[in-house]
Amino acid sequence: MINTNNIIIDDTTLRDGEQTAGVVFSRREKLAIARLLDLVGVQEIECGIPAMGEDEQNSIRALVEMELSARLITWNRALIPEIQASIDCGIQAVDISLSVSDQMISRKLKKDRNAVKEQLKVALGFAKQHDLYVSVGGEDASRADLGFLVELLQITRELGGDRFRFCDTLGIMDPFTMYDKVAWLRAAVPEVEIEVHTHNDLGMATANAIAGIRAGARFVNTTVNGLGERAGNAALEEVVMGLKHACGIETGIDTHRFRELSLMVAKASRRELPSWKAVVGERVFAHESGLHADGVLKDPHNYEGFDPAEVGLVRQIVVGKHSGASGMIERYRELGIVLSRDDAGLLLPVVRLEALRRKRDLKDRELVNIYLNGAELLKAA
Ligand SMILES: CC(=O)SCCNC(=O)CCNC(=O)[C@H](O)C(C)(C)COP(=O)(O)OP(=O)(O)OC[C@H]1O[C@@H](n2cnc3c(N)ncnc32)[C@H](O)[C@@H]1OP(=O)(O)O
Numbered sequence: 611m612i613n614t615n616n617i618i619i620d621d622t623t624l625r626d627g628e629q630t631a632g633v634v635f636s637r638r639e640k641l642a643i644a645r646l647l648d649l650v651g652v653q654e655i656e657c658g659i660p661a662m663g664e665d666e667q668n669s670i671r672a673l674v675e676m677e678l679s680a681r682l683i684t685w686n687r688a689l690i691p692e693i694q695a696s697i698d699c700g701i702q703a704v705d706i707s708l709s710v711s712d713q714m715i716s717r718k719l720k721k722d723r724n725a726v727k728e729q730l731k732v733a734l735g736f737a738k739q740h741d742l743y744v745s746v747g748g749e750d751a752s753r754a755d756l757g758f759l760v761e762l763l764q765i766t767r768e769l770g771g772d773r774f775r776f777c778d779t780l781g782i783m784d785p786f787t788m789y790d791k792v793a794w795l796r797a798a799v800p801e802v803e804i805e806v807h808t809h810n811d812l813g814m815a816t817a818n819a820i821a822g823i824r825a826g827a828r829f830v831n832t833t834v835n836g837l838g839e840r841a842g843n844a845a846l847e848e849v850v851m852g853l854k855h856a857c858g859i860e861t862g863i864d865t866h867r868f869r870e871l872s873l874m875v876a877k878a879s880r881r882e883l884p885s886w887k888a889v890v891g892e893r894v895f896a897h898e899s900g901l902h903a904d905g906v907l908k909d910p911h912n913y914e915g916f917d918p919a920e921v922g923l924v925r926q927i928v929v930g931k932h933s934g935a936s937g938m939i940e941r942y943r944e945l946g947i948v949l950s951r952d953d954a955g956l957l958l959p960v961v962r963l964e965a966l967r968r969k970r971d972l973k974d975r976e977l978v979n980i981y982l983n984g985a986e987l988l989k990a991a
Pocket residue numbers: 626629659661662685687688689707708709718719720749779839
């Protein structure tokens with residue numbers, strides 16, 4: 611494994627995650643999610659937007675009072691009253707966001723590049739006068755002119771900003787371009803650390819986040835279950851496990867409670883966790899196909915990229931339409947029934963018929979019934 615403590619996960623479940631259309635976390639839920647994020651070792655939690663008003667501010671104050679190990683950071687527009695509102699909540703780290711693409715500068719902010727630079731200087735200057743740790747948020751950076759981004763990074767460096775958040779706000783990047791742009795910015799202004807914030811509109815949020823890290827970004831935004839605006843953000847569990855198993859990069863996060871964390875956030879967000887959700891879905895270690903079940907029973911490494919226990923899941927052998935003898939023998943063994951290979955061969959056609967009829971895999975009592983009445987069931991079919 612490469613380094614342990616170099617990569618900083620900034621989890622934004624409580625900010626971008628809650629921006630998912632229709633999602634609302636209660637204060638109790640926010641505190642519980644933050645506690646578990648902290649327990650698993652997430653280094654930074656983007657915990658809300660003080661500019662939203664009193665209720666949000668009170669939640670942020672309650673989070674501050676928890677005295678977590680994780681650093682709390684808030685999201686703010688590049689406006690002094692909003693940064694002041696963060697300070698008033700007891701916050702010591704802020705993301706100061708500015709739209710940085712020409713599209714958004716002219717068509718949303720209705721300003722020009724100079725005005726954006728001036729606004730950044732004022733807001734960042736104010737934050738640093740108040741000894742805040744600052745991430746400069748480059749909204750829509752993936753569509754921005756790279757030369758202009760360099761100018762913003764230089765201002766960040768000169769005014770003592772701590773890092774620059776490169777946002778693929780619309781989720782339109784591919785990992786190769788992400789790599790090139792982040793590597794280019796790192797080389798152009800090496801004193802300013804890069805944070806990557808990716809969205810999943812084209813299904814590439816996790817890949818883009820990892821590409822950004824591979825290119826030299828040290829900070830990465832995630833959300834549990836990939837919650838977030840529109841198609842969501844890079845999922846915490848995918849980024850951490852992807853870094854570990856695809857790239858050999860250890861983040862220092864304890865992954866064993868990922869399933870628990872995912873279920874907690876799924877419940878609080880009222881967004882069901884699909885059974886096939888990468889890393890944490892209930893069935894991502896379920897094996898039905900005959901050759902897979904046989905292979906995994908001989909050695910889990912044949913068909914599992916990592917141990918399910920690593921993320922709090924368990925392996926399941928399932929009997930259904932695609933089963934073969936080895937899987938069936940194992941499944942019946944779990945039910946206390948010893949099958950020979952010949953028995954399994956005899957029961958297999960009945961299993962396939964039942965699975966076809968029910969359009970799913972078979973439950974315990976159905977398997978027992980097949981064992982007891984297999985011949986009759988076949989005759990009746
Ligand atoms: C990409 C992201 O996810 S960024 C995070 C976005 N998150 C949210 O919007 C959730 C919370 N938002 C809110 O509670 C509100 O929108 C607030 C408190 C931030 C602002 O509320 P309101 O004052 O009612 O304004 P409204 O929501 O219409 O925002 C639009 C204004 O923000 C301005 N604005 C947008 N981005 C920025 C920025 N980064 N810095 C400064 N101003 C900005 C727009 O130009 C517009 O100003 P205008 O009315 O002068 O044209």
